Amino acid sequence: MANSNRPWGLSPVKSLIAGDYDGRGNAYHILSTDSTSSYHIGDVVKLSGTGDANGIADITKFAAGDASGSSGINGGGPVGVIVAIGTSPKGPWIDANDLTKIYAPQVKTKEYYALVADDPFLVFDCQEIGTGTALDATAIGLNANLTITAAHTGFVSTSVINNATEATTIGLDVRLLGLRQLPGNAFGAYARWLVMLNSHAYKMTTGV
DSSP, rough: OOOOOOOOOEEEEEEEETTEESSEEEEEEEEEOOOSOBBTOEEEEEEEEEEOOSOEEEEEEEEGGGGOOOOOHHHHHSOOEEEEEEESSSSOSSOOTTOOOSSSSSSSSSEEEEEEEOOOTTTEEEBBBSSSOOOOOGGTTTTOOOOOOOOSSSSOOOEEEOOOOOSSSSSEEEEEEEEOEEEEEEEETTTTEEEEEETTTEEEEOOO
C-alpha cells in the first residue's frame, strides 16, 4: 500500500537522552513585523538575536539551507520546532479571541508567541517529499535539507524532506535516522522518517 501524503512538518517523538517526548518546550516571541512568513505547528525556527520587552527571545522562520550558516545564537542553526502557538507566553496556546487560529498568519496584527521544542537531542517524525527519487536504506545516517514554504494558509506546517539533497554535508538541515516504525510506512514517496536537527543553536554534526 502506498504511503499517505499528509505532511505536518516536524513532530517530536522522543529524546535521545530523556525518553519519549512529553510536550515540553519553551516560549519564544514571533516578530509582529515579520510579514514574510506564517508560523505553524511543525515549523522549524531560529533565533533572531533579539527579544521582546519582557526578555523573551525572538524567533524567525528557518529556511531550507539556513543550517549551512553559523550555529551561533544569531546564526543559521535552528533552535527548535514549534509545537503550539498563542498570543500569550504563558498560554493558553491559541488565539483567545479567535479559537480557529492555531497559527500566526503571514501578516500579523497582534503579538504571537510559540511554544518551541528546543531540546537539541529531540528526534522528530517528518514526511519525505513525493517527487524525485525516493530515499532508501542507503540514506540512513546521511543529512538532508528540508523543503519549506515561507507562508501558507493551512493549519500545520508543510515542511518535508527534500530527497534530492541527501549527503554527508555538515550544513544540511536534518540527520536521517531511519524510517519511523508505523504500520504501512515503507521506503518510497511520502515515507515518514525519524530525523534530528543536524545543526542547532547548541550543536552541529557531520553526516556519516
